[in-house]
Amino acid sequence: MKKIALASRLIGFSAVVGLIGLSTAAFAQKSSTDSIAEYRAMLQDGNPAELFEAKGEDLWKQKRGPKNVSLEACDLGKGAGVVKGAWVELPRYFSDTGRVQDLESRLVTCMQELQGFNGEEIAKTPFGKGEQSNVTALATWISAESKGMKFNLPQSHVEERKMYEVGKRLFFMRGGSHDFACATCHSQDDKRIRLQDLPNLTKNPGAGNGFGAWPAYRVSNGQMWGAQLRLNDCYRQQRFPYPMFGSDATIALGVFMGVNGKGGEATAPAIKR
Amino acid sequence: MNRKHTLALATLAALVLAACSTPTPSSAELDKLTQEVVARSFRAQGQAKLDRLSPDEDNRLCAESDQTGVALDPKVSEAIEARNMQTIKPPSDGKYLGDFKEGEKVAQSGAGKTWTDAEGSVNGGNCYNCHQISKEELSFGTLGPSLYNYGKMRGVTNPNSADAKPIVEYTWGKIQNARAYNACSNMPRFGHKGILTETQIKHVMALLLDPASPVNK
Numbered sequence: 001m002k003k004i005a006l007a008s009r010l011i012g013f014s015a016v017v018g019l020i021g022l023s024t025a026a027f028a029q030k031s032s033t034d035s036i037a038e039y040r041a042m043l044q045d046g047n048p049a050e051l052f053e054a055k056g057e058d059l060w061k062q063k064r065g066p067k068n069v070s071l072e073a074c075d076l077g078k079g080a081g082v083v084k085g086a087w088v089e090l091p092r093y094f095s096d097t098g099r100v101q102d103l104e105s106r107l108v109t110c111m112q113e114l115q116g117f118n119g120e121e122i123a124k125t126p127f128g129k130g131e132q133s134n135v136t137a138l139a140t141w142i143s144a145e146s147k148g149m150k151f152n153l154p155q156s157h158v159e160e161r162k163m164y165e166v167g168k169r170l171f172f173m174r175g176g177s178h179d180f181a182c183a184t185c186h187s188q189d190d191k192r193i194r195l196q197d198l199p200n201l202t203k204n205p206g207a208g209n210g211f212g213a214w215p216a217y218r219v220s221n222g223q224m225w226g227a228q229l230r231l232n233d234c235y236r237q238q239r240f241p242y243p244m245f246g247s248d249a250t251i252a253l254g255v256f257m258g259v260n261g262k263g264g265e266a267t268a269p270a271i272k273r
Numbered sequence: 274m275n276r277k278h279t280l281a282l283a284t285l286a287a288l289v290l291a292a293c294s295t296p297t298p299s300s301a302e303l304d305k306l307t308q309e310v311v312a313r314s315f316r317a318q319g320q321a322k323l324d325r326l327s328p329d330e331d332n333r334l335c336a337e338s339d340q341t342g343v344a345l346d347p348k349v350s351e352a353i354e355a356r357n358m359q360t361i362k363p364p365s366d367g368k369y370l371g372d373f374k375e376g377e378k379v380a381q382s383g384a385g386k387t388w389t390d391a392e393g394s395v396n397g398g399n400c401y402n403c404h405q406i407s408k409e410e411l412s413f414g415t416l417g418p419s420l421y422n423y424g425k426m427r428g429v430t431n432p433n434s435a436d437a438k439p440i441v442e443y444t445w446g447k448i449q450n451a452r453a454y455n456a457c458s459n460m461p462r463f464g465h466k467g468i469l470t471e472t473q474i475k476h477v478m479a480l481l482l483d484p485a486s487p488v489n490k
Contacts, residue, residue, distance in 0.1 A: 174336050177386040178468065180459075191416050192414045236321075239325065240326070241322065241388070242315060242318035
């Protein structure tokens, strides 16, 4: 029943998007930032991310994989099976893997260790395909369970502190054909690319707002994007080579942004242009 | 039983001590660790090969300054600017300005050089991503200064005149290699890095400096 209601809301939602396309010229006459805020507020009313949340919750509880077990014993950092509040403390250090992990890479660990999936295969699967789309749905539900909570990434373990420092260096690293760093666009307040506002990810409120919004539903391509894909597409536009799924570079950047966003509110799953 | 407890406690104490006493590595060690992380985190995709991560001394120095918040020594900045100045060559046929209408197309396009762009496809200049340029385009970024009235504000009425020469040459150099004028500029080095062709740069020059361009209206 819930899904049917959601689907009908989606149809209404598409109509709204169509109308907005028609009135772009009128929009441009107003302050662009105000208009975009208005547009987002209209979209927020029917965020299709809810469909992915429902799918993620099902996937968490379903018996799946070669071992036919659920993920309910998965430890996301607050003990086996604890979902609420887990996301606002990730990435963090896990002693069983000896690594700092973000939500998506941790989910792959649980899918491998508990359910018997091949973690390496999942990591190599393109975004949006096969088990990768399931990881995104799971991350969407798990992040939604922390909605409204404040970011509080642990920095007590030396590996967590090292990853923060590595993430900081990666954030400022210039490279690629265009000499771009993350910092080129994301280290100043109140800047834009075209009409898109750029969060300053070196401090709050930008760090909490920016990091705390993903996974998010992207209206422009009708896709649900996890934090891994968000970072992947940043690196694509930076003209860097391809960052591998769950690689330490992506996790270190997550630690850098998440720690900078301490005290910021988790808004994921958000809706984006 | 008691001994077991004592042992367990001793182990725990040792673990806690180890955790507390592990010093955070030095800055140099963290730099090295970052290089190791980069080396194992990326793979080549399409035209975005791993050589795009190869160290570039100008970028390394600027990134270190950005990250630490310590400004570069003026001598270092001057050396970066001098190195980059050497890469700037005047136009092969002596003509600096092309067609402003073509320049507008180059300024609008953000295509090129990503792993999803076909190798050898035409690159854009990404200009509007960061700059206001013509008055008609409302969708412009603010990372760079506004370039609206660029030529007019600098008094360029005839780009071929001797009066206009310094500003024409400076603009040419800035687009070719912005780091020749500002060591750690965020602007891509369009000529030096082969992002735009000489012809494309001439068109962008016309967009900014031709008195007939909408930019100077």
